[in-house]
Amino acid sequence: MEQNPYLPITMKLIKNLCETEDKLINTFTLEFLSKEDEENFKYMPGQFAELSAYGAGEAPFGIATSPTEPGIIKFSVAKVGCVSNALHLMEEGTMVGVRGPMGNYYPMEEFKGKNLVIIGGGFAFTTLRSMAVYMLDEKHRADYGDITVIYGARNPGLLLYKEELAEWETNPNINLVTTIDRPAEGWTKRVGFIPTITEEVAPSSVNTYAVVCGPPAMIKYTLPVLEKLGFPPERIYTSLEMRMKCGLGICGRCNIGPKYVCKDGPVFSMAQLKELPSEY
């Protein structure tokens, strides 16, 4: 009998860190309890997992760590519902359940030899962080060309992974552009919405892929900018969110047309999405 895909493995919450000044997004660091569990959890940037807070339930979240970071996985989760609230309130040391990894991932093979423009807005930066860390890893960095990250939030306090961003600022292997929506005291970097800043930065589309994640409005207004810069739909990727339960393509709620976001996604190219009904 193959493995029961509904049974989570048990992992230990070793860190419950508040990421943002509005206190609505926490990053959970989970530790594998055995080498065997870790070996069975082979994942790639862009995949997600179903995280269980026993007593509250289970919900799907993108994996924020890169497979190049051993021993742990991280999730950055907004406090919006029953499961996420329970997770936010959870004491470090508590055991949680994890099912996964699930879904497809960013086409890291296809990206090889190409430049990457990673565009993220708000807290949709989690799996983009995974991808950036993956490419920055010394084993992989030579596989990819220039890496540009354009990352924005409403204000400086809402940016995720602030220490890491500070490190990227001075890292010659990555070109980081951060922006906030409106001027704020002490902020000396760019100010403006993601589509405007993308237009200002004007990354070349030659031999380049773009990966865009963020609120629907941000994506909607960023796509025409990328088009103007010469990115064809086949070279623009995004990751979609949907309400999910099983994560296995069975329970029937996360479909867009005949595709299940949990199994056939969550990563889609704009060319693929153009073939599907606009029901997401």
Place this chain on the structure above:
Amino acid sequence: MKITKEKFGQSFDALAADYQIIAPVSDAGGVNYKAVKSFSEVKQDYLNSKLPPKSFLFPQHEKLLSYKKEGKDVTIKNELKVGKSILFGVRPCDAKAMLLLDKVFKNDEYTDPYYYERRDNSVIIGLACNKISPTCFCSSMSISPASSEGSDIFLIDLGDSYQVEVITEKGKALMAGLEELVELSAEEQALVDTIKSAQTASKVDVSTITAKLDKMFDSPFWDTLHEKCLSCNACSFACPTCHCFDISEEVHKNEGSRVRTWDACMAPLFTLHGSGHNPRDKKKARWRQRMMHKFNYFVHNNGDIACVGCGRCIKSCPVNLDIRQVIDGVNNVELVVD
């Protein structure tokens, strides 16, 4: 070949010692499938059950796992249970529906162990329909009132006896003990032929519906179709191919279980995101999903239409929203050629 009901009943009762036998019984003003111990409990004359027998493979409410929390620790118990079953008196539409559910619960990546433990340990004894309900339209769905597809053993009721066809190896193994098969009389053979050639009176044309729906997502057809629907979900719950489910938690103090429960795409909360966004927030979108899933998406994913023409949704709809009329409606839409 045939077997007398008397002999069949004796074997049936003997099998009840080793198998859980699910069969049609009189129930609350209708017929439904229930666990029985003796052939005498089995309802002999019925059109079809109110609810499909799918619930014995995919229960309406089912524990997936249970857990116990102690301080920061948790222990988890798999609630997967195994047992041998016989599903007796399954109509051809419902037997075909199980073949369709098989495709859902096993895809290219995952096998649902809760469904397949039951499925692999169940023997389906199908029973031809001697009488046909006015809401039946299986003949339009590549099925017929006497098709044996999906059954392991297939029976045709001849009054005092059953004509027996052993369809699969599983059926053969179960029938091994039944040696008292005798030849049909010429009269009985004529009756079998009549039943086998019967067609449902009600018909729909689904020959082009999948291709048509490929081009109909944005059609104004959906604008009014849903208006009288109450979103009560009765159609989904009565449907032998509907398989959507919810997974939730049942908790008491420091113990709990994770359960799955039938859910339906007609429910407004079915697709509601944590953020408040809902991709199918309108009834129009949900009705379109119901039709698209059965007659288009399912065909693209699994090569078959996910409707078997059992007519239960027609019988159970409180506002007479008849899927046959919806199919006709789709057929009558004139596509705007661009």
